[in-house]
Structures are given as structure tokens and as C-alpha cells.
Amino acid sequence: MGIPERKQKEKERRRQQILVAAKRVFSEKGFTKATIEEIAKSAELSSGTLYLYFRNKEELWVSLSLRVLQYLLMRLEHIDDGLEPPEKLRALKEVLYDVYEFDPSVAINMFHLQSSDILKNLSPEMLSEITGLTRQALDKISGIFQEGIREGSFVDRHPVALTDIVWGMFSGVVLWENSKNLLNRERDYLRPTLELAFELLERGVRKGS
Amino acid sequence: MGIPERKQKEKERRRQQILVAAKRVFSEKGFTKATIEEIAKSAELSSGTLYLYFRNKEELWVSLSLRVLQYLLMRLEHIDDGLEPPEKLRALKEVLYDVYEFDPSVAINMFHLQSSDILKNLSPEMLSEITGLTRQALDKISGIFQEGIREGSFVDRHPVALTDIVWGMFSGVVLWENSKNLLNRERDYLRPTLELAFELLERGVRKGS
Amino acid sequence: MGIPERKQKEKERRRQQILVAAKRVFSEKGFTKATIEEIAKSAELSSGTLYLYFRNKEELWVSLSLRVLQYLLMRLEHIDDGLEPPEKLRALKEVLYDVYEFDPSVAINMFHLQSSDILKNLSPEMLSEITGLTRQALDKISGIFQEGIREGSFVDRHPVALTDIVWGMFSGVVLWENSKNLLNRERDYLRPTLELAFELLERGVRKGS
Amino acid sequence: MGIPERKQKEKERRRQQILVAAKRVFSEKGFTKATIEEIAKSAELSSGTLYLYFRNKEELWVSLSLRVLQYLLMRLEHIDDGLEPPEKLRALKEVLYDVYEFDPSVAINMFHLQSSDILKNLSPEMLSEITGLTRQALDKISGIFQEGIREGSFVDRHPVALTDIVWGMFSGVVLWENSKNLLNRERDYLRPTLELAFELLERGVRKGS
DNA sequence: CATGAATGAGGCTTCATTCAT
DNA sequence: AATGAATGAAGCCTCATTCAT
Numbered sequence: 001m002g003i004p005e006r007k008q009k010e011k012e013r014r015r016q017q018i019l020v021a022a023k024r025v026f027s028e029k030g031f032t033k034a035t036i037e038e039i040a041k042s043a044e045l046s047s048g049t050l051y052l053y054f055r056n057k058e059e060l061w062v063s064l065s066l067r068v069l070q071y072l073l074m075r076l077e078h079i080d081d082g083l084e085p086p087e088k089l090r091a092l093k094e095v096l097y098d099v100y101e102f103d104p105s106v107a108i109n110m111f112h113l114q115s116s117d118i119l120k121n122l123s124p125e126m127l128s129e130i131t132g133l134t135r136q137a138l139d140k141i142s143g144i145f146q147e148g149i150r151e152g153s154f155v156d157r158h159p160v161a162l163t164d165i166v167w168g169m170f171s172g173v174v175l176w177e178n179s180k181n182l183l184n185r186e187r188d189y190l191r192p193t194l195e196l197a198f199e200l201l202e203r204g205v206r207k208g209s
Numbered sequence: 210m211g212i213p214e215r216k217q218k219e220k221e222r223r224r225q226q227i228l229v230a231a232k233r234v235f236s237e238k239g240f241t242k243a244t245i246e247e248i249a250k251s252a253e254l255s256s257g258t259l260y261l262y263f264r265n266k267e268e269l270w271v272s273l274s275l276r277v278l279q280y281l282l283m284r285l286e287h288i289d290d291g292l293e294p295p296e297k298l299r300a301l302k303e304v305l306y307d308v309y310e311f312d313p314s315v316a317i318n319m320f321h322l323q324s325s326d327i328l329k330n331l332s333p334e335m336l337s338e339i340t341g342l343t344r345q346a347l348d349k350i351s352g353i354f355q356e357g358i359r360e361g362s363f364v365d366r367h368p369v370a371l372t373d374i375v376w377g378m379f380s381g382v383v384l385w386e387n388s389k390n391l392l393n394r395e396r397d398y399l400r401p402t403l404e405l406a407f408e409l410l411e412r413g414v415r416k417g418s
Numbered sequence: 419m420g421i422p423e424r425k426q427k428e429k430e431r432r433r434q435q436i437l438v439a440a441k442r443v444f445s446e447k448g449f450t451k452a453t454i455e456e457i458a459k460s461a462e463l464s465s466g467t468l469y470l471y472f473r474n475k476e477e478l479w480v481s482l483s484l485r486v487l488q489y490l491l492m493r494l495e496h497i498d499d500g501l502e503p504p505e506k507l508r509a510l511k512e513v514l515y516d517v518y519e520f521d522p523s524v525a526i527n528m529f530h531l532q533s534s535d536i537l538k539n540l541s542p543e544m545l546s547e548i549t550g551l552t553r554q555a556l557d558k559i560s561g562i563f564q565e566g567i568r569e570g571s572f573v574d575r576h577p578v579a580l581t582d583i584v585w586g587m588f589s590g591v592v593l594w595e596n597s598k599n600l601l602n603r604e605r606d607y608l609r610p611t612l613e614l615a616f617e618l619l620e621r622g623v624r625k626g627s
Numbered sequence: 628m629g630i631p632e633r634k635q636k637e638k639e640r641r642r643q644q645i646l647v648a649a650k651r652v653f654s655e656k657g658f659t660k661a662t663i664e665e666i667a668k669s670a671e672l673s674s675g676t677l678y679l680y681f682r683n684k685e686e687l688w689v690s691l692s693l694r695v696l697q698y699l700l701m702r703l704e705h706i707d708d709g710l711e712p713p714e715k716l717r718a719l720k721e722v723l724y725d726v727y728e729f730d731p732s733v734a735i736n737m738f739h740l741q742s743s744d745i746l747k748n749l750s751p752e753m754l755s756e757i758t759g760l761t762r763q764a765l766d767k768i769s770g771i772f773q774e775g776i777r778e779g780s781f782v783d784r785h786p787v788a789l790t791d792i793v794w795g796m797f798s799g800v801v802l803w804e805n806s807k808n809l810l811n812r813e814r815d816y817l818r819p820t821l822e823l824a825f826e827l828l829e830r831g832v833r834k835g836s
Numbered sequence: 837c838a839t840g841a842a843t844g845a846g847g848c849t850t851c852a853t854t855c856a857t
Numbered sequence: 858a859a860t861g862a863a864t865g866a867a868g869c870c871t872c873a874t875t876c877a878t
Contacts, residue, residue, distance in 0.1 A: 011858095014858095029326075029329065030326030030327075030329050030330070031326060032241050032326045033326060033329070033330060035850085035851065035852085036851075036852060036853080037851075037852090040861095045859080045860090046859065046860045046861055047851095047852085047853085047860085047861070048853085048854080048855085048859070048860055048861060048862095049858080049859055049860070049861095051852095051853070051854080052858070052859075056852075056853080057851095057852065057853095117239030117240055117241045117242065117321075117326075118239075119239075119388065119391060120238065120239045120242070120391070121239065121241075121242055127392070131392050131393075157405055158401075158405075160398075161398065161401065161402045161405050162405070164382065164385055164386065164389075164398070164402050165378070165382060165402060165405060165406045165409065167381075167385055168378060168381035168382035168383075168384070168385040168386070168402075168406075169374070169377060169378040169381055169382070169406070170381070171381045171384070171385065172376075172377035172378055172379070172380045172381015172382065172384070172385075173373065173374060173377030173378070173381065174377075175323060175377070175380070175381070176323065176373060176376055176377040176380065176381075177373065177377070179323040179328065180373075182328060182329070183328075183336070183340055184340075189370065189373070192370065193370045193373050193374060193377075196366055196367075196370050196371070196374060197374045197377075197378070199413070200374065200409070200410060200413030200414055201409060201413060202413075203412060203413040204408070204409030204410060204411075204412040204413035205409055216840095219841095220841090223841090244867085244868065244869085245868075245869065245870080246868080246869090254842080254843090255842065255843045255844055256843090256844075256869085256870085257842070257843055257844060257845095257870085257871080257872080258841075258842055258843070258844095260869095260870065260871080261840095261841070261842075265869080265870080266868095266869070266870095429837095447747070448745075448747050448748070450659050451747070451748060453871085453872065453873085454872075454873060454874085455872075455873090458840095463838080463839090464838065464839045464840055465839085465840070465872095465873090465874085466838070466839055466840060466841095466874085466875080466876085467837080467838055467839070467840095469873095469874070469875080470837070470838075474873075474874080475872095475873065475874090536657075537806065537809060538656065538657045538660070538809070539657065539659075539660055545810070549810050549811075575823055576819075576823075579816065579819065579820045579823050580823070582800065582803060582804065582807075582816070582820050583796070583800060583820060583823060583824045583827065585799075585803055586796060586799035586800035586801075586802070586803040586804070586820075586824075587792070587795060587796040587799055587800070587824070588799070589799045589802070589803065590794075590795035590796055590797070590798045590799015590800065590802070590803075591791065591792060591795035591796070591799065592795075593795070593798070593799070594791060594794055594795040594798065594799075595791065595795070597746065598791075600746060600747070601746075601754070601758055602758075607788065607791070610788065611788050611791050611792060611795075614784055614785075614788050614789070614792060615792045615795075615796070617831070618792065618827070618828060618831030618832055619827060619831060620831075621830060621831040622826070622827030622828060622829075622830040622831035623827055634861095634862095637862095638862090641862090662846085662847065662848085663847075663848060663849085664847080664848090672863080672864090673863065673864045673865055674848085674849085674864090674865075675849085675850080675851080675863070675864060675865060675866095676862075676863055676864070676865095678848095678849070678850080679861095679862065679863075683848080683849080684847095684848070684849095
């Protein structure tokens with residue numbers, strides 16, 4: 001403790017303050033229509049200040065996703081190694097849903113990222129941060145399938161393909177349910193739909209079931 | 210016969226010419242970074258001319274998706290009514306993949322649309338065109354599941370949820386494979402991954418299998 | 419009779435048709451916001467056709483005013499030479515009001531012309547057509563004052579100044595009443611206000627009254 | 628004292644700087660042909676900066692008129708209450724002429740405003756600012772006539788009509804003299820013409836004179 | 837004569853980013 | 858560190874005018 005640490009803390013607090021505001025504005029307006037000015041106002045700071053903490057709008061956006069990816073990775077690493085693969089699959093479902101709930105708007109952000117304009121206009125550094133974390137996370141998931149195949153409880157299919165399906169299905173269902181909610185404000189069926197998706201997936205991937 | 214029809218044809222040809230150019234530019238740059246100027250140049254027209262055929266940039270973008278949705282709907286309507294539900298599911302897989310192949314960059318466009326900025330800033334008319342077609346298409350898919358459940362070959366789950374899963378999985382896998390291709394230019398694994406996804410899905414949804 | 423004359427007539431009819439449409443659109447939208455396209459549509463012609471009858475948008479606008487000026491001049495020339503100057507003044511009032519009623523929206527147009535953007539961006543030819551007619555008309559009015567001064571019924575002031583006052587007052591009151599009507603749709607008080615204006619003017623200009 | 632006030636002043640100074648430039652350009656080119664770019668250049672600022680002080684081109688234009696109206700109102704409020712109505716009329720003449728001289732090009736601007744395109748395409752807020760001030764000013768003038776009628780020195784005519792005549796005559800004469808000057812660069816006769824106009828008006832409105 | 841599709845210059849406006857204070 | 862005024866590039870879109878049919 002002492003002044004330098006306090007400064008450090010203060011700085012980190014500001015960063016968070018900005019990220020919170022950015023999240024709010026980005027999920028309201030989308031990346032393009034969101035303005036730095038508005039994010040700054042929402043963070044009760046001036047627009048110039050944002051540039052002391054983030055190099056540009058892009059980095060601000062990506063930082064939001066990074067937090068989610070970090071959380072995802074952390075959670076994946078904490079899946080109990082002792083579980084059977086099918087149990088791990090169920091744990092995975094919980095992890096993914098938790099990741100979504102951890103911060104729904106940012107999760108959607110992140111999937112948008114994979115699928116939008118922005119990816120095409122991202123600086124290499126930002127890109128590699130994203131892809132690095134993503135790769136690690138997917139490797140973890142892939143590991144579950146490898147294990148399941150090896151020890152015979154899962155059908156013998158390429159683990160990377162299986163991983164892509166899990167990830168695609170998860171992000172696709174999240175985005176699609178989100179779109180539906182945007183278009184016609186009905187109830188939100190995300191949770192039961194994901195539940196069912198994993199039920200089907202498990203039955204589909206289990207051997208001799 | 211004669212001049213009026215020729216004019217009509219000529220006009221339609223121009224429209225197509227513009228759409229082709231728009232597709233090219235949009236899929237290269239993404240919606241935001243694409244410029245009307247560039248699309249016009251690519252269509253070998255002046256920028257003003259584009260506005261004789263499309264009200265604005267947004268409508269141009271959406272029109273691309275509409276074509277795909279129309280194709281999707283048409284194909285869904287041509288799935289043989291006499292097929293057994295599991296066979297229809299396989300036919301559905303072919304349809305979806307064909308829809309993708311019909312115009313990959315536009316299909317991706319369309320999924321972007323569901324999941325992006327643009328949806329939030331779309332004119333009501335455009336929006337209702339999109340949602341109308343989408344609803345029709347999904348109703349068709351939903352019908353397959355209803356039938357399968359009714360006659361006992363599929364597990365008894367909510368057909369809308371099943372439909373959302375198919376659609377989410379399809380779009381999610383397409384987008385994700387596309388992202389992967391953008392990030393590291395490897396081979397394109399979309400086809401086998403979708404094959405596998407449907408294999409799992411079918412096993413997951415088949416009763417007593 | 420004969421084809422050439424018929425052609426001529428037909429051509430003139432078209433011209434009028436266009437002028438009518440132009441008047442309608444100009445007074446609805448104002449010069450700037452009115453578009454050639456809209457005038458053409460209103461005349462049930464194509465935009466290109468308008469250019470067969472008028473060199474450009476500007477000329478179309480000016481032509482409207484010219485008609486009014488011609489009518490004004492004609493009416494001024496028909497003021498009975500035998501009248502006493504004060505009677506002529508009253509006749510002038512009637513002429514001016516008739517000119518306004520002859521085509522209110524065009525009269526307003528014309529006064530706008532004197533006082534707007536357009537004057538500054540008018541081609542020299544157009545300009546000289548306008549100014550020529552205006553000068554003739556004002557000379558006529560000026561003549562009334564000269565006569566009145568000469569024969570002693572009017573106060574001895576510079577006739578041109580008196581003319582400017584009549585003209586300025588007339589156009590100013592018309593424009594101002596028009597503005598008032600645009601802003602708050604009350605009753606139209608133009609007629610009685612002009613009546614009163616001329617009453618004051620006459621009392622002001624009459625000698626020994 | 629101190630920094631905030633200085634900032635405030637600085638900001639106001641900028642506003643004025645822009646208004647001065649706008650006045651210059653608008654009166655040279657007219658509203659339509661004037662460009663923001665040119666105004667900015669003339670103010671030695673970038674075009675974007677103008678939008679920090681004025682919402683758009685229209686508001687910039689209207690702001691010029693507002694200043695004149697405010698000056699008019701202030702001057703009208705300072706007409707000595709103790710004067711006799713005919714003296715007030717003469718004071719009014721001075722006020723109006725001073726208002727013109729306060730800023731001739733802007734005064735002309737303002738009369739253009741009453742009579743142009745722009746009125747039809749003005750935002751409601753701007754409109755109500757303009758009309759509010761105008762109404763106040765005209766009420767003041769109307770008050771002079773009311774008083775004169777009440778105490779018997781003026782003929783008994785509707786004070787609003789009299790006011791409209793004064794205002795119409797003033798703006799009409801100003802615009803018309805201005806037009807004449809634009810068309811043929813002679814001497815400027817505005818002052819004597821207005822002088823004469825008020826002389827006639829006074830004689831016209833005085834009772835038993 | 838009439839058409840109306842095509843042109844393309846040009847304007848307004850927004851907004852990420854910088855920098856003097 | 859924080860501010861927020863200023864920048865200026867860049868884009869969308871309109872519309873008067875032309876011209877091939």
C-alpha cells in the first residue's frame with residue numbers, strides 16, 4: 001500500500017467505469033452508431049479521457065469481449081478433471097450459459113464480433129488477442145470431446161468439428177434468440193432452448209445411447 | 210410485346226448488376242466500410258444511379274438478404290411432402306446447405322443482419338419484409354418437426370424450440386467457420402461440419418434411436 | 419388554321435400546362451425545395467420535356483413573374499388617362515390588388531424574387547427581362563405622381579421616391595400578411611389592410627387635405 | 628472570477644466570430660448558395676467547429692435575425708413613454724432606421740426570412756423564437772397606435788392593421804431599395820425614401836391634420 | 837417531340853481523435 | 858491526469874441537366 005498502489009487502483013477503477021459505460025452504450029446502439037462522446041458522457045468523463053485508457057474505439061469494444069473470453073477460459077479450466085466426458089459436457093453447458101449470464105450484452109457483443117464488419121477492420125494486435133484467447137478456450141472444449149472419444153463414450157468424430165458445432169450452436173442460438181427478442185418483444189426462451197440444444201447434442205454425440 | 214417489356218427487362222438487369230456489385234463490395238468490406246461510391250464504380254454506374262434502384266445503402270444491403278430468403282422459402286416449399294420426417298430433416302440439411310452455396314457471401318450477410326448494428330437501424334418496411342419472409346421459412350421448418358412428433362418418429366419437444374436450434378446451429382456454424390477462415394486461411398470445413406451437425410441433430414431428435 | 423398553327427397552339431398549351439404546374443409546386447415548396455421532377459410530374463410530363471420549353475429551373479421561375487408583370491403593365495396602361503390624379507391613385511390601388519388576385523401565389527413569388535437568393539443567382543438575360551418590365555410599370559406609376567404634383571393636387575415630393583413607397587408598401591404588406599398567414603392560420607386580412615394603406619397614403623400625399 | 632468565466636467569454640467570442648462570418652457570406656451569396664465550408668473558412672475555423680455552436684445551417688441563418696429582432700425590441704422598449712403619440716411615431720421611424728443601420732445585411736436577411744423558402748423549412752423551435760420576438764416587437768408598435776387613437780390624435784383605425792402597414796412598408800421599402808441597388812448600382816436612396824414614407828404615413832394617420 | 841435513365845458535382849453533417857490548457 | 862474544443866476527413870444523398878432512343 002501507499003500512493004503508487006492507490007494510483008494504480010484508481011486507474012483500474014476508471015477503466016472499469018469506462019467499460020461499464022461502453023457496454024451500456026454499445027449494446028444499446030451497436031458498435032457503429034455508438035459514439036465516443038456518448039460513452040464518455042455515460043461514464044461521466046470527457047471524451048479525451050477515454051483515450052488515456054484505451055487507444056481507440058475499437059480497442060474499447062474488443063476489451064469488452066476479452067473480459068468475457070477470459071471468464072470463459074477461467075471457467076473451462078475449472079471444470080473438474082475427474083468428471084466423465086458426458087458429465088463434462090453437461091458442465092460445459094452450464095459454463096457456457098454462465099458465460100452468457102455473466103454479461104449477456106457483452107456476450108452478444110462478442111458473437112457479433114465474430115460475425116461482423118468489425119472483424120474485417122480490426123488491428124492485428126487486437127485480433128491476435130482475441131484469437132489467442134478463443135483458441136485456448138476452444139482447445140479446452142475440444143479436449144472434452146477427445147477424451148470422450150478416446151475412452152469410448154462419444155462417437156468417433158473429429159473433435160475440432162464437434163467443438164465448432166458446440167460453439168457455433170451456442171453462439172448461433174444466443175444471437176438468434178436475441179434477434180427474435182429485438183424484433184418482437186416476447187418472452188425470452190434462451191435458457192430452455194439452450195437446454196434442449198444440449199440435450200440433443202448429448203444424445204447425438206453419445207455412443208450406443 | 211415490344212418496347213415496354215424490353216425496358217422492364219433492362220431495368221431488372223440493372224438492378225441485378227447493382228446487386229452483384231453490392232454483394233462483392235459488402236462482403237469484402239462489410240456494411241460500414243463499404244461505400245456507395247465503390248459499389249457504383251464496381252457496377253460501372255454513377256453513384257446517383259444506385260438511388261434510382263434502391264432508396265439507400267441500407268435497402269441495398271437488405272435486398273441482398275431478401276433474395277436468399279426467397280430462395281430459402283422456395284426450396285423449403287419444394288421439399289417433397291411425401292417424405293418421412295427424418296428424410297425431410299435430411300432434405301432440410303441439403304436445402305440449407307444449398308442456400309448457403311446459392312450465394313455464400315450473401316448468406317453470411319444475412320446472418321450478420323440478424324446479429325448486427327443494422328437491425329437496430331433499419332426502416333420499418335425493410336424490417337417487416339425481412340421478418341415476414343423469415344417467419345414463413347421458419348414455419349416451414351417447424352412443420353417438419355411437428356409432423357415428426359405427431360407421427361412418433363421425433364422426440365416430443367417444442368417444435369419452435371427445435372426450429373430455433375436448427376436455425377441457430379446452421380447460422381452459427383456458418384458464421385463461425387467463416388470467421389475461422391478469415392482469421393487463418395486454412396481449408397474450409399463448413400460442409401463436413403454441417404454434415405456432422407445434422408448427423409448429431411438427427412440422432413438427437415430421433416425417438417428410440 | 420393549318421398544321422403549323424395547330425402545332426404552335428399545341429406548343430403554347432404545353433407551356434401553360436407547365437407553368438401551372440410550376441406555380442403549384444413553387445408556391446407549395448418554395449424555389450429551392452421544389453424539384454423539376456415534381457413539377458414535371460404535376461404537369462404530367464417527363465422532366466426532360468420541361469427543358470424543351472424552358473432553359474432551366476430559373477427561367478421557369480422567372481417566367482411566372484413575367485406573366486404577372488405583363489398583366490400589371492397592361493392594367494396600368496389601361497388606367498383612364500382622363501382621370502384626376504387622386505382618382506388615378508385609387509385606380510392604382512385596384513390595379514395592384516387585381517394583380518395580386520390575378521394570381522396570388524405568383525405575385526408572392528415575384529416579390530420573393532425581388533428579395534431573395536434567386537436575384538443574386540439569376541442569368542443576365544432573365545434579369546434584364548424582369549427589370550425591363552418592372553421599370554416600365556414603375557414609370558407608369560411614377561407618371562401618376564408627376565401629373566398630380568404638376569397640377570397641384572399632390573405634395574411636391576420626388577415622384578420616384580413616391581413610387582418606391584407605393585411599390586414597397588404594396589409588396590411589403592402582401593409579403594407580411596402572407597407570412598402571418600403561414601405562421602398562424604388566422605383569417606386573411608390582406609384586402610382591408612391594403613385598403614387602409616392606400617387610404618393613409620392618399621391622405622398623406624394629397625395637398626391641403 | 629477565473630477560468631470558468633474566461634471560458635464562457637471565449638465561447639461567446641467564438642459564436643460572434645462565426646456569426647460575423649456567416650453574415651458576410653450569407654449576404655454575399657444568399658442562403659442557398661452560401662456554403663458552410665465557406666463560412667467556416669471566413670471565420671478561420673474548420674467546418675466541423677461550426678456545428679459546436681449551431682445545430683445546422685438553418686439555425687446559423689436564423690440566429691442572425693434573432694440578434695436584430697432583439698435589438699429592435701430593446702429599442703422599442705426604450706422609446707420614451709412620456710412622448711406624445713405623433714412624437715412616438717417619429718421615434719419609431721428612427722428606431723426602425725437604426726435597426727436597419729445596426730446591421731443592414733442582416734436586416735435584409737430578416738425580411739428575406741419572412742418571405743422565403745426558409746420559413747417553410749424551419750424547425751419549430753427556431754420558428755417559435757422568431758415569431759415570439761416578432762410578436763413582442765409588433766405589440767409595442769401597436770401600442771403606439773392604440774394610444775394615439777385613444778387620446779384622439781390618430782384616426783380611428785384598427786391598430787393591428789396600422790402596425791402591419793408600418794412593418795410592411797418598412798420591410799418592403801428596405802427590400803425594394805436593396806433590390807434596386809443590386810440591379811443598377813446607383814446611389815442609395817433608402818434613407819430619404821423612408822423619411823418620406825414616414826412623413827406620408829404620419830400625415831395619413833394624424834387626425835384633423 | 838417526348839421520354840426518363842443516367843450522370844456527377846457538391847453540400848451538409850458526423851465523429852474519432854488530438855492537443856493546448 | 859483530465860478536459861473538451863477543434864479538427865478535417867469522409868460519406869451519403871439530392872437533383873438540375875443531358876442525351877440516346
